Amino acid sequence: MKNYKPVYSIIASIAIQLCLGVAYLWSLFQTGIAKSIFDGDNAAASLTFSLLLATLTFGSILGGKLAAKYSIRTVVIIGGVILSLGFFFASFVTASVPWLLWLTYGVMGGVGMGFTYSTTISCAQKWFPHKKGLVTGVIVSALGFGGVVFTPIIEALIKQFGGQQVGEQKTFMVLSGLFLVICTIGGLVIKNPPDDFANKKQDPSGAAVHESPAPVGADLSPKQVLATPSYYFVTLAMALACMGGLMMIGFAKPIAVAKGLESTAVVGVLIISICNSLGRLLWGIISDKIGRKLTLIILLAGSGVMSLFVNAANGYWIYVVIAFIGFFYGGFLSNFPALTADLFGARHMATNYGMVLLGFGIGAVVSSYVAGYYKNIAATDISLMFPAFIIAAICAGVGILLILLLKVKKVSVH
Numbered sequence: 001m002k003n004y005k006p007v008y009s010i011i012a013s014i015a016i017q018l019c020l021g022v023a024y025l026w027s028l029f030q031t032g033i034a035k036s037i038f039d040g041d042n043a044a045a046s047l048t049f050s051l052l053l054a055t056l057t058f059g060s061i062l063g064g065k066l067a068a069k070y071s072i073r074t075v076v077i078i079g080g081v082i083l084s085l086g087f088f089f090a091s092f093v094t095a096s097v098p099w100l101l102w103l104t105y106g107v108m109g110g111v112g113m114g115f116t117y118s119t120t121i122s123c124a125q126k127w128f129p130h131k132k133g134l135v136t137g138v139i140v141s142a143l144g145f146g147g148v149v150f151t152p153i154i155e156a157l158i159k160q161f162g163g164q165q166v167g168e169q170k171t172f173m174v175l176s177g178l179f180l181v182i183c184t185i186g187g188l189v190i191k192n193p194p195d196d197f198a199n200k201k202q203d204p205s206g207a208a209v210h211e212s213p214a215p216v217g218a219d220l221s222p223k224q225v226l227a228t229p230s231y232y233f234v235t236l237a238m239a240l241a242c243m244g245g246l247m248m249i250g251f252a253k254p255i256a257v258a259k260g261l262e263s264t265a266v267v268g269v270l271i272i273s274i275c276n277s278l279g280r281l282l283w284g285i286i287s288d289k290i291g292r293k294l295t296l297i298i299l300l301a302g303s304g305v306m307s308l309f310v311n312a313a314n315g316y317w318i319y320v321v322i323a324f325i326g327f328f329y330g331g332f333l334s335n336f337p338a339l340t341a342d343l344f345g346a347r348h349m350a351t352n353y354g355m356v357l358l359g360f361g362i363g364a365v366v367s368s369y370v371a372g373y374y375k376n377i378a379a380t381d382i383s384l385m386f387p388a389f390i391i392a393a394i395c396a397g398v399g400i401l402l403i404l405l406l407k408v409k410k411v412s413v414h
């Protein structure tokens with residue numbers, strides 16, 4: 001530990017999160033998988049993606065508990081193996097047993113992703129306790145940027161392996177190997193700081209300088225967190241906040257196609273990935289300046305308004321709407337982890353944020369069903385999908401009310 005530098009853990013976390021970003025590219029698989037495995041049922045196909053996000057919660061809670069008891073290295077490597085096996089087995093699923101895709105890509109993928117997701121965020125926050133918004137933004141923006149890196153790769157792989165309805169599952173197998181290699185190497189590098197690291201800093205000479213200790217009781221155990229009203233406000237707010245972003249992530253390409261942009265539809269996936277990544281980084285930095293509550297209120301308002309423009313946007317304007325929805329959605333994914341640490345402390349952050357992610361899982365399932373249901377109705381007229389985004393806008397409004405009810409203590413930083 002003496003010669004270990006915090007930047008090593010940050011680099012390892014970024015590499016791991018880049019891989020996790022592949023899971024957000026379900027839009028590239030949605031149409032082909034719906035036709036080849038689910039007999040054209042978009043709602044059933046998109047349930048695969050929502051199950052991955054829902055079980056991410058369970059994986060995060062379990063991974064956080066195991067990391068506290070054993071080693072973050074062990075948890076990250078195990079998570080990578082589970083994620084890899086999920087995608088590997090998904091490559092063999094056929095239309096005769098479509099539910100196996102829910103179990104492999106969905107459940108196994110989500111649990112494996114959860115093992116690595118919140119533990120790497122928690123590790124980064126512990127190394128940089130006074131810059132939680134910034135460092136969280138850096139780590140989770142890597143996940144968003146993973147979508148930018150892998151979109152053209154996945155598109156090329158699907159084409160190479162036979163095109164839509166044929167190449168998706170062979171692509172899963174390639175991604176499986178990638179997950180295994182990156183998560184194993186990253187897991188061997190990553191390390192948590194010592195328990196008293198948050199109360200120390202190094203002066204230029206290298207001597208330890210003690211700062212004022214964190215307030216007594218600032219670190220709440222998962223059991224204590226469940227006894228606070230704040231937990232339920234934050235969890236429900238997260239469920240409502242992510243609705244619009246998750247709908248667009250899952251259906252960006254099909255929506256662009258329906259708007260008459262088939263030749264450039266993959267641009268929609270790239271745009272939402274880029275803006276998702278930028279949003280995670282920039283809104284994390286902004287929240288360190290203006291506070292998590294105000295930041296989240298701005299994000300919820302912006303997401304709700306832009307959801308109402310999905311139907312009206314024609315031609316290339318739909319890409320502008322997709323960009324803003326992705327930008328605001330990315331901000332949620334950097335601010336809710338930081339807000340969780342602000343409210344409940346850093347010691348049990350991996351587990352506590354895993355519990356907050358229960359809201360994300362609920363939002364994933366509900367948004368996937370709602371968007372898939374209306375996409376089925378809108379088979380020939382995309383305007384019929386508009387009610388799904390009206391629901392997302394209403395949810396954002398309710399989310400603002402929940403955030404206003406939160407009481408976040410202001411902690412001075414020396």
